[in-house]
Amino acid sequence: MEYPIPFSRYQEHMREGRFVGVRCGACGSVLFPPRAVCPECGGRAFSETELKGEGIIRTFTVIRVPPEGRKAPYTIVMVELSEGPYVLGNLLGLNPEEVGMELIGKRVLMKPQPVAGDLLLRGEFLVPGFYLV
Ligand SMILES: [Zn+2]
Structure with a gap:
């Protein structure tokens, strides 16, 4: 293509x-x-x-003041995928109040996560989410 x-x-x-x-x-x-x-x-x-959907957390942030329509807190990670690209996504399965610097360097698997659309993209769609391996 x-x-x-x-x-x-x-x-x-x-x-x-x-x-x-x-x-x-x-x-x-x-x-x-x-x-x-x-x-x-x-x-x-x-x-x-x-x-492959495999990567390593390079940095992260905990969102405490969410955009309209979202609930805080939640954790956003920047992941370097094994094929090279850097991808932002939600870190799932961990309490955002308990995450810390130990996240950096951890291996993760990517999993599609449904989110409600925003003002630009209406309707539900899928974004990358991540789980610790
Ligand atoms: Zn190019």
């Missing part, structure tokens, strides 16, 4: 429990979620690539 994966197809993959990103045809960077333009080189030609 020589064009970016549309959001609807990305969501279809997520509903199947699959993580399908794109590999830049120009520089080889793996992008997840799929994007229209490669942030590394500006390339616009991609091929699909399936990711």
Whole structure:
């Protein structure tokens, strides 16, 4: 496929429990979620690539003042996936009041998580969530 994966197809993959990103045809960077333009080189030609959904927490934050419609506290982690991309998502299964610096460097598995849409994306959709291994 020589064009970016549309959001609807990305969501279809997520509903199947699959993580399908794109590999830049120009520089080889793996992008997840799929994007229209490669942030590394500006390339616009991609091929699909399936990711394992494994990664390492590089940093995190606990949200205590949530956006409208969300309940706090919750933990957002930045994960480096084994294929290279950095992905933000909710850390699931741990009390946000009990997390600390020991999270950094921990291995996680990615799992699609349903969220209600916001003002831009209406309706329910799936985003990456993470569990400690
Ligand atoms: Zn590129």
